[in-house]
Amino acid sequence: MDDDEEASRRTFELLANETRLGIISTLGEASGEGGYATLAFSDLQAATGVEDNGHFNYHLTKLVGEFIEEREGGYALTLAGIRAYQAIVAYRVTPEVEIEPFEFPHKESCVQCGGTIVARYTDGRFITECEECGTEELNYPVSVADFDPNDPESLLDAATRRMIRDESSMYNGVCPYCAGRVVWTVELPEGHWEESNLRGDAMAHGACTRCAWFLYGNVVGKIRHHPAISDFLSRHGYDPWTDPPWEEQYDFDHQVLDDDPVRVEVSYLADGECLEVTVDSDLVVLNYDIRLIEE
Numbered sequence: 001m002d003d004d005e006e007a008s009r010r011t012f013e014l015l016a017n018e019t020r021l022g023i024i025s026t027l028g029e030a031s032g033e034g035g036y037a038t039l040a041f042s043d044l045q046a047a048t049g050v051e052d053n054g055h056f057n058y059h060l061t062k063l064v065g066e067f068i069e070e071r072e073g074g075y076a077l078t079l080a081g082i083r084a085y086q087a088i089v090a091y092r093v094t095p096e097v098e099i100e101p102f103e104f105p106h107k108e109s110c111v112q113c114g115g116t117i118v119a120r121y122t123d124g125r126f127i128t129e130c131e132e133c134g135t136e137e138l139n140y141p142v143s144v145a146d147f148d149p150n151d152p153e154s155l156l157d158a159a160t161r162r163m164i165r166d167e168s169s170m171y172n173g174v175c176p177y178c179a180g181r182v183v184w185t186v187e188l189p190e191g192h193w194e195e196s197n198l199r200g201d202a203m204a205h206g207a208c209t210r211c212a213w214f215l216y217g218n219v220v221g222k223i224r225h226h227p228a229i230s231d232f233l234s235r236h237g238y239d240p241w242t243d244p245p246w247e248e249q250y251d252f253d254h255q256v257l258d259d260d261p262v263r264v265e266v267s268y269l270a271d272g273e274c275l276e277v278t279v280d281s282d283l284v285v286l287n288y289d290i291r292l293i294e295e
């Protein structure tokens with residue numbers, strides 16, 4: 001076992017106890033607008049709901065130093081304690097939530113068969129797919145806590161927020177889940193166009209070097225948080241920082257200029273203007289230019 005494994009084994013051992021998780025949750029739940037809470041021993045014990053002094057003190061002592069620190073006035077979460085509380089909240093066991101397929105009018109019909117696109121929620125994922133042939137378009141995790149299961153529109157809002165956050169963070173090289181470094185590569189898979197509804201044949205793959213979380217999709221969509229591109233799109237009525245990723249109000253095109261070294265030119269067209277962007281194999285924007293389109 002190396003040092004990293006030893007450290008994470010210790011972390012999970014410390015957290016694998018109901019009383020200790022309860023103490024961390026209590027301090028997290030007591031926090032709010034004024035910042036993270038500091039609770040006196042007796043208040044913390046009462047709020048955690050443990051009656052036995054010795055039992056409570058034993059578990060609190062185990063957490064002190066790593067997840068909890070003693071301060072003037074009582075006990076507070078350390079940074080690791082805050083992270084643990086965030087993980088508890090994010091992965092809290094929730095009842096099975098399913099949303100039956102409902103019409104998703106935001107996308108054109110299925111590229112494969114012309115069928116109707118529907119959206120649904122299952123196994124913690126927001127999915128859009130063709131009702132007829134089943135071809136999947138979007139598939140993204142959305143937390144149950146972020147929407148109202150009785151209101152499908154709220155699922156679309158939650159998916160929008162989550163996808164924009166993740167895409168912009170990943171594009172900027174930071175994993176939204178573990179804060180690890182993200183590396184992007186541009187791939188030119190042959191035949192991808194035939195196999196899926198993803199538009200275009202230059203694909204961008206961004207992967208976290210620490211936790212392996214990844215995003216995969218057409219280059220056109222994956223670079224829209226570049227300042228020059230988001231400025232251009234915002235000026236023409238589509239804001240990549242707030243508008244749903246599937247409501248692209250612009251025309252786009254792209255062509256592979258070269259495959260060694262990789263050079264892909266992406267064009268965004270709107271209101272008689274064309275923004276041309278060239279990216280390399282690491283999805284780095286090498287240059288961009290706006291020109292007027294002659295009718």
Ligand SMILES: [Zn+2]
Nearest residue numbers: 110113130133
């Ligand atoms: Zn279809």
Ligand SMILES: [Zn+2]
Nearest residue numbers: 175178208211
């Ligand atoms: Zn990560």
